[in-house]
Every structure is written in structure tokens, then in C-alpha cells.
Amino acid sequence: MTTSHEIAIVSGASTGMGAATARELARRGLHVLAGVRREQDGDAIRAAGIEPVILDITEPDQIAALAARIGDRPLRALVNNAGVAVNAPVETLPMTEWRRLFEVNLFGHIAMTQALLPALLRARGRIVNISSVGGRIAMPAYGAYAGSKFAFEAVSDALRRELAPHGVQVVVVEPGGVRTEMNERGAATAGRLAADMTGEQRSRYGDLMRAVVSHADAFTRAGRTADFAAQVIARAATVRNPRTRYTIGRDxxxxxxxxxxxxxxxxxxxxxxxxRPHFPRPAV
Structure with a gap:
């Protein structure tokens, strides 16, 4: 790993905003360790200034290996971007799914922050936590996803106040609609979960789930590009005096x-x- 550039880490860099952010930070002169889940994802993103690393933020051994890779070097920026989307009513979402979502969207980021904080303190660096508009407002069937993001916002506030006296800044970025692959994966998961509902649950929530998937698709298609989002995230990571929160998109x-x-x-x-416009129309 080069020692002539400042180092940044981006989790969830296989595709979408994470990959675009890795490219944008490298363009700005940082050496980016881009966390990916598979070797082929690393091959796709590898470029000048971008070094792929296998990283599942729910695996402590992989986080420890990344921290060891940094060693005693300073870390300029940690972008906690990895995430999953799950849409289902609170009643119907299995507890295993609740726990999996919180492991990725919350606990994994906390584990990353704990492991890499010594390097961030050495650099008086910056933590950029990628939340969501869902971290401020919870739509129906977004209970688990929004719950994880609300919690991430609260942890970010506490962390910002804890680290401010020590020179490490914490910034939250709240994207709205962004055109990435996450929406397609979320729609597939929503379909699978809806298929597992009981007949009684489907009678209560079937139309709602169809409306939620349709709304999410329209929201995403009307959203910003991943490259636009990456510019906002990179600015939050590098500007001298960042705001505590940035939004992505007018929505x-x-x-x-x-x-x-x-x-x-x-x-x-x-x-x-x-x-309402996304609910199925009653049969005539």
C-alpha cells in the first residue's frame, strides 16, 4: 500500500454509491481501500488509487484484518456506506431478517468505527456515515430499514459529540432517491417476504406491499445518479469545515x-x- 497518499476506506464499494465514492475520492488524490464482498467485484473496481479489499462488515475477522492493514498509518476518512434494504410490515418480518438488517446497517458500522478509530485519531480524520431520508421519516413497510437508519443517526450524533474534542469529525449523509442496484435487490427481497406471508397477512398488507415496491421504483428512477451522490459524499469527507449533515437530492x-x-x-x-397513486386499482 502506498505511503505517499492519505488513506480513505469505503465500505460497500462493490457497486452503486460506494463504488462511485471510491472513484471520486481516488480522483481527489486519496488512496482508497474499497471494501468489496467478492474477488470479481474487486477486479471490476481496481484502478489507480483504488485498492480493493475483501470486507464483510458483519465479520469481525475481516474488520480486524483491515485494521491490521492500516497498522500505525493515519486514516484520513472512513466512509461507512455498506447497507441492505428490506421492506415488509413490522408484523410479518421475521426476527432473523430484523437482526440481519441491523447487523449490516448499524452494528457493522459501529464495529468498523471502533476498530479504525485509533487510525482516525492519528490523522484527526473524518467519519462519514451514510444514512438515508429513511433515517428521518419512516414510510409504511420501512420499519426495519428506517429503524436501523434512525439508530445510525442517533449513534452518529453521540459519536460526533464524543470525538469533537479530539479532532475527529463525524458527518451524516442522507440520500433520497439514487439510481443504484439496491432498489432491485430490495424489490426482490420484498417479493420473497410477501410470498411468505400468511393468507390473513396478505389480505391486510398485500396491496400495501405492491404500492411500496411501485413507489420505491418510481422514487429511485426519478433520483440522482450514483456519481452525483459520490460527489456529495466525497465533499463531506474532504471539505475543510463540513456540515454535520448533507442531503442528496431535492426529495x-x-x-x-x-x-x-x-x-x-x-x-x-x-x-x-x-x-396512494401506487396502490392497485380496484377491479371494475
């Missing part, structure tokens, strides 16, 4: 603002109105 900026100012019942009506 995220609007929804996070409304979540701060509207009463709960008004937000309930707003989310219902957003979903």
Missing part, C-alpha cells in the same frame, strides 16, 4: 425538512398521499 432535502416541522398526523397524511 431528501424536502422530506428531512418536513420531518422536522410537521406534526406526526400531518406526516401520516403526507406519506399516505405519496403511496
Amino acid at each position: 431528501a432535502a424536502l422530506m428531512t425538512r418536513l420531518a422536522r416541522i410537521l406534526p406526526d398526523r400531518a406526516l401520516d397524511r403526507l406519506t399516505a398521499a405519496n403511496l
Whole structure:
């Protein structure tokens, strides 16, 4: 690993925002350790300034190996980007899925932060946590995903206040719709989970799940590109005086603002109105 460039780590860099962020940070002169799950993903992203590393953030041994790879070098930036999307009603989502989602979207990032904090302290570096508009407002069938992101936002706030006296800054990035492969994977997972519902559950939530998948697809297709998102994330990681939070896309900026100012019942009506056009039309 080169010693002539500052080092950044990006988890979840196989595709989408993570891969685009790795490329953008390398373009800005950092040596990027890009966390990927498979060797072929590493081959696809390998380039000048980008060194793929096999990294599953739910595997302690892989996190420890990455920390050992850094050794006593300073770490300029840690971008906690890895994540999974799961959509299902609270009643129907198996506890194994709840735990898996929180392991990836929350606990894995905490484990990464704990392991790499010594290197970040040496560099007075920066932690960039990729949350979501779902970290500020929870749509129906987003209970598990939004719950993990709400928790990630809270952990980020605590961490920012803990590390500020020691020179390490913590920034949260909240994407709205971004055109990545995550939506397709999430839709496939939602279909699988819907198929496992009981007949009674399908009568309660079947139309809702179809509306949620349709809404997510439209939301994503109208969203920003991964390259645009990467520019926001890279700026959050490198600008001299970052804000505590950045949004990606006008949808995220609007929804996070409304979540701060509207009463709960008004937000309930707003989310219902957003979903209504996506419900199946009654048979004539």
C-alpha cells in the first residue's frame, strides 16, 4: 500500500454509491481501500488509487484484518456506506431478517468505527456515515430499514459529540432517491417476504406491499445518479469545515425538512398521499 497518499476506506464499494465514492475520492488524490464482498467485484473496481479489499462488515475477522492493514498509518476518512434494504410490515418480518438488517446497517458500522478509530485519531480524520431520508421519516413497510437508519443517526450524533474534542469529525449523509442496484435487490427481497406471508397477512398488507415496491421504483428512477451522490459524499469527507449533515437530492432535502416541522398526523397524511397513486386499482 502506498505511503505517499492519505488513506480513505469505503465500505460497500462493490457497486452503486460506494463504488462511485471510491472513484471520486481516488480522483481527489486519496488512496482508497474499497471494501468489496467478492474477488470479481474487486477486479471490476481496481484502478489507480483504488485498492480493493475483501470486507464483510458483519465479520469481525475481516474488520480486524483491515485494521491490521492500516497498522500505525493515519486514516484520513472512513466512509461507512455498506447497507441492505428490506421492506415488509413490522408484523410479518421475521426476527432473523430484523437482526440481519441491523447487523449490516448499524452494528457493522459501529464495529468498523471502533476498530479504525485509533487510525482516525492519528490523522484527526473524518467519519462519514451514510444514512438515508429513511433515517428521518419512516414510510409504511420501512420499519426495519428506517429503524436501523434512525439508530445510525442517533449513534452518529453521540459519536460526533464524543470525538469533537479530539479532532475527529463525524458527518451524516442522507440520500433520497439514487439510481443504484439496491432498489432491485430490495424489490426482490420484498417479493420473497410477501410470498411468505400468511393468507390473513396478505389480505391486510398485500396491496400495501405492491404500492411500496411501485413507489420505491418510481422514487429511485426519478433520483440522482450514483456519481452525483459520490460527489456529495466525497465533499463531506474532504471539505475543510463540513456540515454535520448533507442531503442528496431535492426529495431528501424536502422530506428531512418536513420531518422536522410537521406534526406526526400531518406526516401520516403526507406519506399516505405519496403511496396512494401506487396502490392497485380496484377491479371494475
